[in-house]
Amino acid sequence: MGVPISQMWTVASYVIGQKLKGNKRYPLVLMLEPLFRCNLACAGCGKIQYPTDILRKHLTPEQCFQAAEECGAPMVAIPGGEPLLHPQMDEIVAGLVARKKYVYMCTNAILLEKHLHKFTPSKYLTFSIHLDGPKEEHDFAVCRDGVYDIAVSAIKAALAKGFRVTTNTTVYNNANPEAMREMFDTMMGLGVEGMMISPGYPYEKAPSQDLFLHHDQTTSLFRNIFKDAPRRWKFNLSPLFVEFIKGRWDLECTPWGSPTYNLFGWQRPCYLLQEGYAETFQELLDTTDWSQYGRASGNPKCADCMMHCGYEPSAVSQTFGSLKGFLATAKYTLLGSGLTSPVGKTRTGKQPVSVSVTSQEPLAGQLVQLTLPGSPHQPVDPALVGPVAASNGDSSINNVDELA
Numbered sequence: 249m250g251v252p253i254s255q256m257w258t259v260a261s262y263v264i265g266q267k268l269k270g271n272k273r274y275p276l277v278l279m280l281e282p283l284f285r286c287n288l289a290c291a292g293c294g295k296i297q298y299p300t301d302i303l304r305k306h307l308t309p310e311q312c313f314q315a316a317e318e319c320g321a322p323m324v325a326i327p328g329g330e331p332l333l334h335p336q337m338d339e340i341v342a343g344l345v346a347r348k349k350y351v352y353m354c355t356n357a358i359l360l361e362k363h364l365h366k367f368t369p370s371k372y373l374t375f376s377i378h379l380d381g382p383k384e385e386h387d388f389a390v391c392r393d394g395v396y397d398i399a400v401s402a403i404k405a406a407l408a409k410g411f412r413v414t415t416n417t418t419v420y421n422n423a424n425p426e427a428m429r430e431m432f433d434t435m436m437g438l439g440v441e442g443m444m445i446s447p448g449y450p451y452e453k454a455p456s457q458d459l460f461l462h463h464d465q466t467t468s469l470f471r472n473i474f475k476d477a478p479r480r481w482k483f484n485l486s487p488l489f490v491e492f493i494k495g496r497w498d499l500e501c502t503p504w505g506s507p508t509y510n511l512f513g514w515q516r517p518c519y520l521l522q523e524g525y526a527e528t529f530q531e532l533l534d535t536t537d538w539s540q541y542g543r544a545s546g547n548p549k550c551a552d553c554m555m556h557c558g559y560e561p562s563a564v565s566q567t568f569g570s571l572k573g574f575l576a577t578a579k580y581t582l583l584g585s586g587l588t589s590p591v592g593k594t595r596t597g598k599q600p601v602s603v604s605v606t607s608q609e610p611l612a613g614q615l616v617q618l619t620l621p622g623s624p625h626q627p628v629d630p631a632l633v634g635p636v637a638a639s640n641g642d643s644s645i646n647n648v649d650e651l652a
């Protein structure tokens with residue numbers, strides 16, 4: 249199953265409508281963060297390092313619906329924290345679906361099988377499963393053994409019940425392109441609808457700062473990952489965004505395209521940076537100095553960012569807002585999303601640099617290192633998610649929500 253035609257039509261007609269109205273800045277995907285607590289503590293995560301009193305809080309369903317209606321984006325992504333730790337997540341999802349929002353609920357899947365009965369399959373609802381590689385790579389990335397197997401089991405269960413399921417992969421500088429390609433094959437074999445993949449952002453708060461990719465490393469790595477990609481791989485990415493992360497298409501960030509709403513309000517300027525909050529979406533649009541953001545701005549915080557939340561809306565806007573973008577998208581789609589196009593120059597005009605491909609052996613070594621006491625990795629706080637979830641390797645991990 250691919251993305252439903254109705255969803256493609258909704259998004260295309262929404263973007264064209266915004267263009268016809270002359271709106272330069274409009275939201276495409278609301279990034280709704282109802283809570284920050286999580287039952288994992290991944291080394292590259294910049295979302296869970298809040299004081300306990302913040303981690304205990306969450307948005308009410310009404311606050312979530314108000315945010316969705318206020319910004320009007322046709323799609324709503326619910327990242328985290330872990331959304332399934334929210335006691336009313338089923339109510340939030342049902343309310344957004346009733347408002348005809350295309351909802352992508354991002355989850356590490358630890359609790360998905362247990363909670364599946366609370367949700368109803370719908371063309372408006374997709375479970376986006378966090379998977380950062382095949383078994384060894386994923387368990388390393390999330391700093392916990394056994395999570396990959398739980399996620400695969402949850403994917404199978406959700407697909408069997410008729411849910412839309414996609415995967416969501418963040419790539420760091422220790423990524424092994426061959427392992428990524430192996431995961432793509434496995435996921436397509438399981439029957440997921442599509443895969444989303446994006447380079448990680450160097451969050452200041454992330455415990456492992458040496459994991460993040462710089463711009464030219466990103467483009468080189470993605471060219472390796474997508475090299476001679478078979479057509480059976482389906483990505484939940486615009487063809488122009490795929491070309492962008494390969495360094496073959498120029499995009500500028502449009503952070504207002506994925507506005508973020510969370511416990512503090514409308515986050516300025518984007519999902520990744522926290523430079524203040526606005527009380528309303530309109531205030532966010534009107535009072536943010538957007539010229540200070542994006543790679544062309546020279547802001548060092550944006551220099552290495554190629555995240556989908558900043559650049560995917562730009563790709564969609566170019567696809568439906570310019571003849572050049574539309575024709576390029578058509579060409580790349582016909583050629584298999586441009587995955588076979590010749591190597592070009594990067595945005596900076598330099599030839600792509602090569603990136604080293606790590607082997608399996610040092611990866612396993614780093615896994616041990618990351619879990620040593622005193623490492624930068626933050627352990628999961630049992631007081632927030634329950635002692636069972638916080639303990640490593642416990643097979644009864646699904647009890648976690650009982651204490652959430």
Ligand code: SF4
Pocket residue numbers: 286287288289290292293294295296328329330356378390
């Ligand atoms: S699953 Fe990992 S990356 Fe996602 S919110 Fe939890 S700790 Fe962060």
Ligand code: SF4
Pocket residue numbers: 501502503517518519520521541542543549550553554555557558559
């Ligand atoms: S380039 Fe990245 S960090 Fe900068 S505003 Fe855009 S999404 Fe945010």
